[in-house]
Amino acid sequence: MKKAAELFNDFITKKNLRMTPQRALILDIFLKKQGHISAEELYDLVKKRDPSIGQATVYRMLKLLSESGIARAVEFGDGVARYESHIGREHHDHLICTECNKEVEVVDEDIEKLQERLARKHGFKLTGHKMYLYGICRQCQRKKGG
Amino acid sequence: MKKAAELFNDFITKKNLRMTPQRALILDIFLKKQGHISAEELYDLVKKRDPSIGQATVYRMLKLLSESGIARAVEFGDGVARYESHIGREHHDHLICTECNKEVEVVDEDIEKLQERLARKHGFKLTGHKMYLYGICRQCQRKKGG
DNA sequence: CTCTATAATGATTATCATTTTCATATTATA
DNA sequence: TATAATATGAAAATGATAATCATTATAGAG
Structure with a gap:
């Protein structure tokens, strides 16, 4: 703070x-x-x-x-x-359930590294990124199945 | 078409x-x-x-x-x-230069796989994603340097 | 082909988040 | 404190998108 x-x-x-x-x-x-x-x-x-x-x-x-x-x-x-x-918080991306709008904050170091590599491959110096993953969470999958 | x-x-x-x-x-x-x-x-x-x-x-x-x-x-x-x-086109993400707003469409299979894995890890069934990488393109890096 | 129920259109108005304006108040500093 | 610049709040303006509504066009029945 x-x-x-x-x-x-x-x-x-x-x-x-x-x-x-x-x-x-x-x-x-x-x-x-x-x-x-x-x-x-x-x-x-x-x-x-x-x-x-x-x-x-x-x-x-x-x-x-x-x-x-x-x-x-x-x-x-x-x-x-x-x-x-954005201060005192870990960087994270977002995993969002398209059924119930629940949102989970996620991080994956491997993805971050690959993002760097991908940008570099195109001659870019990466300064940031936003990643949103959309899917159906466990509960909503159950609901649909039942 | x-x-x-x-x-x-x-x-x-x-x-x-x-x-x-x-x-x-x-x-x-x-x-x-x-x-x-x-x-x-x-x-x-x-x-x-x-x-x-x-x-x-x-x-x-x-x-x-x-x-x-x-x-x-x-x-x-x-x-x-x-x-x-979205039809007849490959899926792609976006690599955007924050200086000149140039935009490159990119894909990285490895990242896509890791996104799947990450979602699964949280119990989500992945249905889609959006990824925006922000950086400085080669030309704009030169401009800044020169 | 004609009729008919229903959907589509376009002009306009409404909405909603955000920005700007402007007169007034507050701030840092001399 | 006096001063010059910035900040504030109320209200109006903006800009993208959505809703309204009278009119028109469409698909299918006959």
């Missing part, structure tokens, strides 16, 4: 921006929330603690969090941007 | 929908366009051939194309949905 707050302060300073109570509160709430969160969900949480904060501020803050590398966007293809904390 | 048109006809029939000149034209243009295309880009192309076609029809058609398995959505995270032909 502390590390992220420091990182954000560094970012703010470097960019000649300013720390404000609103930003501090939004950062705090964002970091405490695990998993992914949309701007609106975050706004709802923020409002509970300070109803005077506007949602434009939340949107603006999410942009700053992304730029600073503290948050990163996760696309689910439903037209809503979601963000997750 | 022919195969996709037949597939769409089968889909249309099975769903008790109807083939129309508009749908035929949009399908034709969609199939001829390689790479990915947004609803608006497709609409612009369609308008050139028949200015009377409305964009609602294009949106509706893209939905049908997705449902029928002829098109599939590609997310680029810029808030615009793009589609690409």
Whole structure:
């Protein structure tokens, strides 16, 4: 938690921006929330603690969090941007059940290595990736079978 | 080309929908366009051939194309949905240069196998995936270096 | 071929997430 | 504190997509 707050302060300073109570509160709430969160969900949480904060501020803050590398966007293809904390968390990809929308965070070192290799083969220097695996989870397979 | 048109006809029939000149034209243009295309880009192309076609029809058609398995959505995270032909084309993933937005279609059989394995490990039956690799292409690396 | 029920069309409006605007308030600093 | 720049919140604007609805076109029955 502390590390992220420091990182954000560094970012703010470097960019000649300013720390404000609103930003501090939004950062705090964002970091405490695990998993992914949309701007609106975050706004709802923020409002509970300070109803005077506007949602434009939340949107603006999410942009700053992304730029600073503290948050990163996760696309689910439903037209809503979601963000997750990118600091103090392991990198992971997403395994999603297309029946019940359950989501599991996964990592596979071998895949990561092959991604590097694949990019290099095409002359690219890999800087990041997003991988979404879609399938049917155990429970939903049972449901369908029964 | 022919195969996709037949597939769409089968889909249309099975769903008790109807083939129309508009749908035929949009399908034709969609199939001829390689790479990915947004609803608006497709609409612009369609308008050139028949200015009377409305964009609602294009949106509706893209939905049908997705449902029928002829098109599939590609997310680029810029808030615009793009589609690409999914028939008569090899499956592929995307390698994108974050500097110049150049995009290369890639496939790696080893990665595909590991994805299967990873999903299975979590009890999922894999039905599909999306993988986006982000990096800096050769030219842009040079540019930065020079 | 004609009739008929139903689906498709296109123009328009609505929706929903996100961004911008702008007047006001707050901040860091001199 | 005074000042210049940035941040805020409310509201309006935007942009992509979806829904509405009156009209038109289609497939199949006869």
